[in-house]
Amino acid sequence: MEMIVKDAFCPCNLSGNRLYCCRADVLPGAARNCAASAKGGAAGGYVNMKTRKRDTRWLVGVAMFVALQLTLQLTGIGLIPLPLINATTLHIPVIVGAVLLGPLAGAVLGGVFGLCSMWTATVNPTLLSFAFSPVLAAEAGGAAGAVKAVWIALGCRILIGVVSGWLWIVLNQIKVKHFAALPIVGAVGALTNTGLVMSSIYFLLRPEFAAAKNVSMEAVLGLVMTVVTTSGVAEAIAAAVLVAAVCKALEKALGGSEVRSAA
Numbered sequence: 001m002e003m004i005v006k007d008a009f010c011p012c013n014l015s016g017n018r019l020y021c022c023r024a025d026v027l028p029g030a031a032r033n034c035a036a037s038a039k040g041g042a043a044g045g046y047v048n049m050k051t052r053k054r055d056t057r058w059l060v061g062v063a064m065f066v067a068l069q070l071t072l073q074l075t076g077i078g079l080i081p082l083p084l085i086n087a088t089t090l091h092i093p094v095i096v097g098a099v100l101l102g103p104l105a106g107a108v109l110g111g112v113f114g115l116c117s118m119w120t121a122t123v124n125p126t127l128l129s130f131a132f133s134p135v136l137a138a139e140a141g142g143a144a145g146a147v148k149a150v151w152i153a154l155g156c157r158i159l160i161g162v163v164s165g166w167l168w169i170v171l172n173q174i175k176v177k178h179f180a181a182l183p184i185v186g187a188v189g190a191l192t193n194t195g196l197v198m199s200s201i202y203f204l205l206r207p208e209f210a211a212a213k214n215v216s217m218e219a220v221l222g223l224v225m226t227v228v229t230t231s232g233v234a235e236a237i238a239a240a241v242l243v244a245a246v247c248k249a250l251e252k253a254l255g256g257s258e259v260r261s262a263a
Contacts, residue, residue: 191236
């Protein structure tokens with residue numbers, strides 16, 4: 001007789017954890033097929049187990065970064081008021097999460113960033129909060145204004161995670177060393193935030209921006225570029241340093257598996 005691996009679909013008798021095919025001498029082909037089926041089923045179960053494990057780790061990782069974002073938001077250091085526009089640290093967890101967990105996680109975390117921005121602009125409005133709060137934008141410009149504010153506050157921030165996650169994947173595929181790739185991703189992610197937000201304000205809300213700042217339409221471009229070249233550049237430099245430091249620390253603590261897994 002031929003001993004094969006236990007399989008739920010085998011018609012043979014079970015004996016403990018082993019199955020002896022009673023037809024092995026008569027139908028050796030059937031016995032071999034049963035063994036192959038059992039082997040394939042075991043491999044499939046192993047793959048499914050690994051997939052479930054990875055899915056659970058991904059969800060836990062996203063939840064941890066969301067908790068960090070909410071902590072930054074509630075402590076007031078997530079969005080820091082400046083004379084023209086709020087500076088932010090909420091993009092750092094978005095970029096780090098995109099590197100460690102992939103573009104989809106980056107998009108989710110970017111969405112959380114956007115919701116935090118919308119909440120702050122609505123409950124604690126400043127001069128330019130209409131650009132980030134659909135409620136305030138709807139009061140001034142109706143439904144069209146609300147849609148524009150949703151794009152600026154939410155859409156642009158989702159793209160931070162998408163751009164950062166895919167850029168990290170591309171840099172890994174072309175074999176860029178981590179010590180160079182991480183600062184690049186951090187800087188580009190921060191500039192994605194500043195560039196998309198300020199360009200969207202310029203193209204979508206230029207009249208409202210000019211009225212809020214009491215300047216001419218021609219002066220709006222200069223004010224936008226001032227934000228990009230001052231706070232935007234500062235945020236990019238800070239993000240390059242922080243993303244590299246945080247990701248390398250996590251890579252060392254986790255044996256490098258997390259940083260490499262998203263590539």
